[in-house]
Amino acid sequence: MKASTFFLGLATGTVAAAITVLYSTPKSGSEIRTSVKSASTDFKETFGDIKLKVNNLKHSISSLTKEAKETVPGAVEGIKQSFENWQQSTEPNRIRLEKELTAIQDALENLEQTIAAHQK
Structure with missing residues (x-):
């Protein structure tokens, strides 16, 4: 919804309400003119x-x-720089863990070969 459409609707509704009130009040002509002037001033200020x-x-x-x-x-x-710094700071640990995993895999293979050799 555009702001101009909203304000046009608001202004139209205000004018319609003012007209309805003016025609439904039992006031004299001078009282109505005073009310209209006051409402007009209030509307302009608002x-x-x-x-x-x-x-x-x-x-x-x-x-x-x-x-x-x-x-x-x-x-x-x-954020990019922090991520790159984190990668650089964790690189030695990653390399160490890869070496340890490789050593564990080699140890498991040797253990499997040893067990297979003893079972024969």
Whole structure:
């Protein structure tokens, strides 16, 4: 839903409600004119406040977008660098574990051969 469509609907609903109230109240002409002027002034103030808040929201969103464009690439690069550092720091352990696994596999093969030789 577009903001302009929303505000158009809001304005239309407000005008329709104001007209309905004006025709359903048992007031004199001068009282109605005073009420209409007061409602018009209130509506203008409310609409001005809404417009100001929408502009503030737009500004906040654009600031957040700009900040994200500046911050996110640096954060991603930092994460990549941390991952590379982790890989480098764990590389000796990985190599050691691979050697130990190879030694265990060799020991198991030797054990299987020894058992097979004793069973014959």
